[in-house]
Amino acid sequence: MNVKDKVILITGGAGGLGSALAKLLSEKGADVYILDLDQQRGREITEEIIKNRGKAHFNKIDLTSEGEWETTVKEIVDKTGRIDVLINNAGINIRKPIEEMSIDEWQKMMLVNTGSIFLGCKYTIPVMRKQGGGAIINTSSVCGLIGHKYTTEAYTASKGAVTLFTKAVASRYAKDGIRCNSIHPSTIYSPYAEVLLKDPQRRSERLGEVPLGRLATFDDVAYGVLYLASDEASFINGISLPIDGGTTCY
Numbered sequence: 702m703n704v705k706d707k708v709i710l711i712t713g714g715a716g717g718l719g720s721a722l723a724k725l726l727s728e729k730g731a732d733v734y735i736l737d738l739d740q741q742r743g744r745e746i747t748e749e750i751i752k753n754r755g756k757a758h759f760n761k762i763d764l765t766s767e768g769e770w771e772t773t774v775k776e777i778v779d780k781t782g783r784i785d786v787l788i789n790n791a792g793i794n795i796r797k798p799i800e801e802m803s804i805d806e807w808q809k810m811m812l813v814n815t816g817s818i819f820l821g822c823k824y825t826i827p828v829m830r831k832q833g834g835g836a837i838i839n840t841s842s843v844c845g846l847i848g849h850k851y852t853t854e855a856y857t858a859s860k861g862a863v864t865l866f867t868k869a870v871a872s873r874y875a876k877d878g879i880r881c882n883s884i885h886p887s888t889i890y891s892p893y894a895e896v897l898l899k900d901p902q903r904r905s906e907r908l909g910e911v912p913l914g915r916l917a918t919f920d921d922v923a924y925g926v927l928y929l930a931s932d933e934a935s936f937i938n939g940i941s942l943p944i945d946g947g948t949t950c951y
């Protein structure tokens with residue numbers, strides 16, 4: 702799958718999934734830009750990639766700030782002349798049910814989980830249009846496809862918005878050569894999931910819902926993104942790709 706020399710922006714690139722994406726895509730020859738608030742982790746991952754002879758850069762950005770998006774995209778384009786792929790991956794989850802969640806917490810989740818994607822598209826689509834095309838990949842979740850009973854309503858609502866925002870972008874901007882797809886991972890094995898699995902009831906709930914009987918790994922998800930970013934996916938537009946071991950089949 703060819704992503705060689707593609708300029709790829711990864712939001713939340715310092716996090717669990719984002720760093721796995723940055724590592725895999727750089728191994729395949731892409732020039733990756735890690736966009737994140739977490740300067741320390743972002744720099745560590747960038748240095749690790751460069752040490753392994755990959756191409757990587759770190760840009761500190763608050764993804765919910767329109768001004769910072771404008772400046773960051775300009776800085777990158779001044780350097781590279783193009784943006785081939787935008788991976789809108791950053792997301793947060795304030796784990797509170799409706800009765801316990803404040804409207805400020807609701808708005809914060811919406812702003813990070815959907816607002817950052819809107820802003821990312823707003824500032825990169827004109828660049829992609831000018832160069833004749835590009836690819837956008839949005840990280841949703843299984844919760845963007847189903848009403849998931851173990852997840853909060855606000856997270857589910859934000860990820861559902863990502864699913865249809867993706868399809869709207871896919872249909873409007875295809876004429877400019879821009880493809881837009883979303884991915885829908887089930888729970889990924891991580892330090893948070895490790896704690897969850899220690900509780901026998903939560904363990905049987907979480908593993909019991911996955912027909913393949915295990916959690917996802919960051920690599921399972923990263924290979925799906927690699928495909929969507931690659932030249933081989935040139936006719937794939939507007940899909941919602943579950944990477945969930947079959948969780949959303951029933």
Ligand SMILES: NC(=O)c1ccc[n+]([C@@H]2O[C@H](COP(=O)([O-])OP(=O)(O)OC[C@H]3O[C@@H](n4cnc5c(N)ncnc54)[C@H](O)[C@@H]3O)[C@@H](O)[C@H]2O)c1
Binds near residue numbers: 718791841889
């Ligand atoms: N981990 C899972 O089980 C799972 C499952 C399905 C979907 N997802 C989705 O995958 C994506 C990545 O999840 P993760 O597990 O890697 O999370 P993570 O918390 O490890 O990483 C998220 C990254 O986003 C960054 N970030 C958050 N808000 C920001 C802001 N305003 N500006 C700049 N950076 C910001 C954080 O600093 C962090 O580095 C999210 O969208 C999440 O909803 C995760």
